[in-house]
Amino acid sequence: MKKTLALVLALVLCLGLLAACSGNKGGSTAPTAAPAPGGATEAPTANTTPIKIGYLGPLTGGVAQYGIAVQNGVKLYVDQLNAAGGINGRQIDLVSYDEEGDATKAITGYNSLLDSGVVAIVGDVTTGPCTAVVAEAYPDGTPMITASATATSITYNADTNTVYTNMFRSCFIDPFQGETMARFAYDVLKAKTAAVLYDNGDTYSTGVYEYFVSKANELGLELVAVESYASGAVDFSGQLTNIAAKNPDVLFLPIYYNDVALVASQAADAGLKATMLGVDGWSSVLDAVTDTALVEGAYYCSGYSAADTGALVQKFLSDYAAAYNGATPNMFDAQGYDAAWILCDAIAKAEASGKTYGSDEYKAEIIAAMKATDSDYVTGHVSYDDHNDPQKTAAIINIVGGEEKFWGSY
Amino acid sequence: MIVLQQLINGLQLGSIYSLIALGYSMVYGIIMLLNFAHGDIIMVGGYIALLIIGAGIHPALAIVAAIVGCMVLACVIEKAAYAPLRKAPRISLLITAIGVSFFLENVAQLLLSANPRSFPNTAIIPTVSFSLGSLNISLTTLVTLAVAIVSMALLTVLVNRTKMGKAMRAVSEDMGAAQLMGINVNRTITFTFAIGAILAGIGAILYCCKYPQVKPTTGYLLGMKAFVAAVLGGIGSIPGAMLGGLAIGMAEVIVNALGYTTWADAVVYVILIIVLLVKPTGFLGRTMREKV
Numbered sequence: 129m130k131k132t133l134a135l136v137l138a139l140v141l142c143l144g145l146l147a148a149c150s151g152n153k154g155g156s157t158a159p160t161a162a163p164a165p166g167g168a169t170e171a172p173t174a175n176t177t178p179i180k181i182g183y184l185g186p187l188t189g190g191v192a193q194y195g196i197a198v199q200n201g202v203k204l205y206v207d208q209l210n211a212a213g214g215i216n217g218r219q220i221d222l223v224s225y226d227e228e229g230d231a232t233k234a235i236t237g238y239n240s241l242l243d244s245g246v247v248a249i250v251g252d253v254t255t256g257p258c259t260a261v262v263a264e265a266y267p268d269g270t271p272m273i274t275a276s277a278t279a280t281s282i283t284y285n286a287d288t289n290t291v292y293t294n295m296f297r298s299c300f301i302d303p304f305q306g307e308t309m310a311r312f313a314y315d316v317l318k319a320k321t322a323a324v325l326y327d328n329g330d331t332y333s334t335g336v337y338e339y340f341v342s343k344a345n346e347l348g349l350e351l352v353a354v355e356s357y358a359s360g361a362v363d364f365s366g367q368l369t370n371i372a373a374k375n376p377d378v379l380f381l382p383i384y385y386n387d388v389a390l391v392a393s394q395a396a397d398a399g400l401k402a403t404m405l406g407v408d409g410w411s412s413v414l415d416a417v418t419d420t421a422l423v424e425g426a427y428y429c430s431g432y433s434a435a436d437t438g439a440l441v442q443k444f445l446s447d448y449a450a451a452y453n454g455a456t457p458n459m460f461d462a463q464g465y466d467a468a469w470i471l472c473d474a475i476a477k478a479e480a481s482g483k484t485y486g487s488d489e490y491k492a493e494i495i496a497a498m499k500a501t502d503s504d505y506v507t508g509h510v511s512y513d514d515h516n517d518p519q520k521t522a523a524i525i526n527i528v529g530g531e532e533k534f535w536g537s538y
Numbered sequence: 539m540i541v542l543q544q545l546i547n548g549l550q551l552g553s554i555y556s557l558i559a560l561g562y563s564m565v566y567g568i569i570m571l572l573n574f575a576h577g578d579i580i581m582v583g584g585y586i587a588l589l590i591i592g593a594g595i596h597p598a599l600a601i602v603a604a605i606v607g608c609m610v611l612a613c614v615i616e617k618a619a620y621a622p623l624r625k626a627p628r629i630s631l632l633i634t635a636i637g638v639s640f641f642l643e644n645v646a647q648l649l650l651s652a653n654p655r656s657f658p659n660t661a662i663i664p665t666v667s668f669s670l671g672s673l674n675i676s677l678t679t680l681v682t683l684a685v686a687i688v689s690m691a692l693l694t695v696l697v698n699r700t701k702m703g704k705a706m707r708a709v710s711e712d713m714g715a716a717q718l719m720g721i722n723v724n725r726t727i728t729f730t731f732a733i734g735a736i737l738a739g740i741g742a743i744l745y746c747c748k749y750p751q752v753k754p755t756t757g758y759l760l761g762m763k764a765f766v767a768a769v770l771g772g773i774g775s776i777p778g779a780m781l782g783g784l785a786i787g788m789a790e791v792i793v794n795a796l797g798y799t800t801w802a803d804a805v806v807y808v809i810l811i812i813v814l815l816v817k818p819t820g821f822l823g824r825t826m827r828e829k830v
Contacts, residue, residue: 366794
């Protein structure tokens with residue numbers, strides 16, 4: 129009994145010591161951090177307190193992989209910017225909030241970030257929470273940029289005909305993929321006839337499909353077969369037989385890679401010879417198919433390609449590898465990096481405008497500067513239209529010889 | 539011509555359903571159990587073949603291992619989960635079967651993750667198609683049909699022409715009387731499970747060759763559809779299960795081909811409801827008097 133008591137007491141003591149340690153650390157870094165930039169000697173009037181920006185996204189839970197990737201990209205950019213002296217002599221302080229992929233928690237997170245004094249937010253990561261947050265952030269006039277939410281509803285509420293002018297994104301939107309692939313099929317591949325097979329239980333798939341169809345009609349690309357399947361289906365033989373009977377030049381598959389693997393194998397059985405066209409849901413398709421020959425010659429569009437030989441992409445790849453133990457960044461990392469970049473460019477303009485830091489005018493200045501964005505980033509050239517949708521190029525990836533080759537920007 | 543092609547598609551899917559429905563029907567025929575774990579045995583068979591081929595071992599050996607694996611698993615399940623409940627109410631047995639099904643799915647998820655794995659189907663059947671005019675038949679289709687027909691023929695012979703088959707029929711007719719006649723009932727029941735599982739193993743390989751993806755829930759919907767096929771054909775009847783499987787496969791492909799894809803799964807369940815309302819004994823089932 130005495131032994132147990134002694135043990136418990138010892139444990140309590142240890143805990144107390146640990147708490148004291150961490151308390152000490154927090155206490156000692158704060159005062160030393162403030163004078164560290166040493167800006168006072170160069171420009172006595174300059175404000176050297178850090179500029180606070182928020183990151184809102186899932187870092188745990190079912191969609192954490194996207195949130196973590198975006199955050200890695202954002203962090204990489206912020207660290208680089210800080211190393212280069214920050215903005216206007218001020219360091220960037222990134223405050224992260226994990227909303228676990230939940231819309232309600234995302235709103236809590238948004239408010240908590242505002243309370244901590246951020247002037248702008250990178251986030252949210254997925255469409256659902258992002259839609260919820262923008263409804264709060266729009267009346268507040270908080271500058272926001274998402275790296276990955278692709279639905280049109282993020283920046284434009286069609287029901288009330290409201291453009292969320294404070295909201296931007298570094299990724300392209302769902303309709304863009306459908307339209308791009310229709311143009312690509314018609315203009316580049318010189319296709320005359322097209323067929324589509326889409327998942328009618330998935331908003332992403334049906335959305336992209338609809339825009340593909342309207343663009344194809346506009347261009348004069350004839351749709352000879354439109355087939356669909358219910359989410360989770362594995363048998364597509366009926367649909368593919370119908371498509372094969374029409375012998376289209378291209379087959380557009382706005383679906384995810386696991387389904388592509390099933391479709392590709394059955395398309396071969398059905399004797400389908402059309403060139404397959406895909407969307408960004410195809411990334412890592414080569415790992416999913418049993419035989420890469422099944423998707424040989426296919427093209428799909430993506431927000432970014434690691435095989436891009438452009439200088440910006442190559443620099444990003446090497447910087448990322450250096451920061452994260454040689455890892456290759458995926459599309460979400462790249463878009464996160466760009467989101468932080470676009471935002472920080474805008475903050476630099478707001479700083480230069482001389483508005484009071486943190487004021488509504490200051491935030492309005494950031495929003496105006498983001499709206500005026502018109503330059504090259506890792507994932508391509510970005511500018512914004514009336515609905516704050518990015519006007520950018522897609523990376524077209526071509527599967528040749530069982531490998532993903534960067535065809536070019538389109 | 540396209541109609542003929544669609545019929546071939548339906549025939550292929552249907553013959554896989556038939557093989558699996560046979561396992562349901564035989565087990566029900568003998569111990570009045572809807573063995574809901576049957577679908578998950580297919581999933582296990584798929585994983586066994588996938589892992590063995592992935593380890594670089596010859597595909598033929600993988601097929602044998604998958605079939606034997608399914609058989610052993612079914613016998614173990616029968617001995618461990620169902621045999622102790624032989625005298626329990628039938629509802630306990632049914633709930634146990636559902637429990638076994640969840641158990642298998644979750645163990646698979648724990649060991650192999652929920653992500654679908656791609657199945658190396660080309661290692662078993664190469665991607666080759668034969669063209670007959672505008673008709674396109676793949677080697678997978680031909681192999682599926684041939685294997686299904688041969689398996690069902692062998693099963694028919696086994697049940698009707700062998701001593702073990704006679705014992706199976708006797709036990710399903712009247713378990714008590716069969717025991718009095720000196721038939722080892724427990725061994726016969728285990729044998730029935732084993733035969734059902736062998737067919738499931740064959741079905742697993744054929745299914746994965748056509749739909750080259752395995753995930754822990756692969757067997758769930760497949761098992762459900764095979765179950766409906768067994769009911770449609772008349773549960774407990776062997777030719778009935780074959781017919782029911784073909785009918786369900788055909789119905790599914792036709793619904794998809796007509797463009798009513800959202801209804802593809804619903805149609806299968808609608809068929810189940812109609813059969814239960816109109817003709818609960820299915821195509822070939824016998825009306826059984828409730829024993830008092």
